Amino acid sequence: MHPTSARATTSLGLAILVAACGGGDGSSAGGDSNAIPSGVALTGAGATFPNPIYTKWFDAYARQTGVRINYQSIGSGGGIRQFTEGTVDFGATDGPMTDEQIAAVSGNVLHVPTVLGADVVTYNLPALGQTRLRLDGEIIADIFLGKIRKWNDPRIAALNPNVSLPGDDILVVHRSDGSGTTFIFTDYLSKVSPEWQQKVGAATSVSWPTGLGGKGNEGVTQQVKQTPGTIGYVELIYAISNGLPYADVRNASGNFIEPSLNSVSAAAATGQLAADTDFRISITNAAGEAAYPIASFTWLLVRPENADTTEARLIKDFITWMISPEAQRMAADLHYAPLPMPVIELVEARLGSL
């Protein structure tokens, strides 16, 4: 036993030594290019919805500058909690923090919008195939409230005069897991339907008046795909990459808008951001002519005051890079709607004043 274990210890030690040397080499090489102390890394935690683009950004950023950013996509709730407790350098969330939550943080909180997300209303009506239905907010709210029960309801038919709607029952499918997707959707419905606001409200998970819960975008998608007569909501990215049929939704200006990266960005452009905004604004039901109404920012949470610490400086550098055209183009490649110019300018201005 003895010689074997001794050999094991030696080789283990050697492995650690090698690993340590390798790590040292890597970070010092990165450090040289940007005069950053070696081994520096930022940690963040939060939303799962923007995780793919964050992962890509952090990877690209590490390559360019040598600053490693560890991001745990544990969900918005977890992100806000860890940020409040100060265990991470920055948080990330799909729904803005409430005033109460901000009060619980020692010091200030700055919400930095990163990209835009949107929900589409998808359905399964075999007779229609990929035909895009036209819906408005009140109809969607009443369907999800269980008040409109048939596909050939006169109100749906009135918006879709050229479509022969079947007389099937409508089966509602919603997310069962808490999710930023649900937040965007319920936030929109709360704005367009007083009854929804009063009975259900807006949150990452709500008490659904009717329907089935599917776990994750894939759970909702499968349920909708398999069952004729279903209606559900999924992220835009998911609908595009899976070729799901989805509805054009009437926006606040009265136009029926097809969900797309452009129409989502348009919703943010017309968000009427004041110069001193804290970015905690909802852009659902936005007023612009071409704005798709079920859209939202997703945010990074950072602490604005301790700007002299290394971490704060690194975060600021990262955000500056993130709003660059190059980084925002990466977002579009992954089907996230990039921030429109006015928002980028606002973020830039805010960074300067940090």
Added chain:
Amino acid sequence: MTAPAALNTARPPAHEPAAGVSLERQSNGDRVFRVVLTLAAIAIPVLLAFLVFELWSGARLAIDRFGLGFITTSAWDPVAENFGAVPLVFGTLLSSFLALLIAVPLSLGVAIFLTEFAPMRIRQPVAFVIGLLAAIPSVVYGLWGIFVLIPLLRTTVFPFLERLLGFLPFFEGPIYGPSMLTAGIILAIMVMPYIMSVAREVLVAVPNSQREAALALGATRWEAVRTAVLPYARSGIFGAIILGLGRALGETMAVTMVIGNRHEISASLFAPGYTMAAAIANEFSEAVGDLHLAALAYVALLLFAVTVIVNAVARLLIWRVARGSAAGSKAI
């Protein structure tokens, strides 16, 4: 090479002292071994206590707010911060019960077939394959449920059941696919390998003299199994079932993918339901409000309590059955 030599030289002194003295004068190795084992044994209750304490302190906000009313109300509204766990407890118990209802006869049948009736050549391979089922991750069962089982149930099995038994409230439409019954079936498939494997081991361990005695008295093979083998193995078989039950109560991922996640109690097995474990897994990561989080911790505490109670009742049952089987074997 040195180790065996050291062992050889150490052996003679160990034999030397009389039995009583060797108990008094333990070697260092014995003492260390004893301390390590004691620590290991203590670690588990400590861990358990720590777990309960952590759940309790996490749930305090909800316990203070809702008290025992949490177990008697059925609202679940994160926006209005009003929570009750009845549908969750109901769903957990019902889905596990359904799972056992389906899995127990099946797996016992397979176990009996494999130990008593199957040709020798296929016994090991079949047992091995069923054991493999236990190694499949539950998310894979869930995906299989979504892609294969649900379409099959929705288009074929459920409509058939509805036509056959639709007069009962348990089999009333509408049929969605994801439902309490779907969850029960998925769970049954998942717990089967556990029940089957343990039951088979227990049956194999029944002495051959039991069977031979029954056969010698003129019993058929089935009568021998029923009167001599099963009574002998009864307590072991109950143990196998409890192992399966424990797994069914705590199963999360596969269940949440097929149960429909509706916070509601309905008589129909075709209607969607919810379980405690599924609710925690679904809502924990995005629970933003403190009370919401506390309510989920409260659910976890409840799940723990339900598991303990169910297991205690099952133990009690085993204990009584074990006494019964001793009497039974005397009768034979």
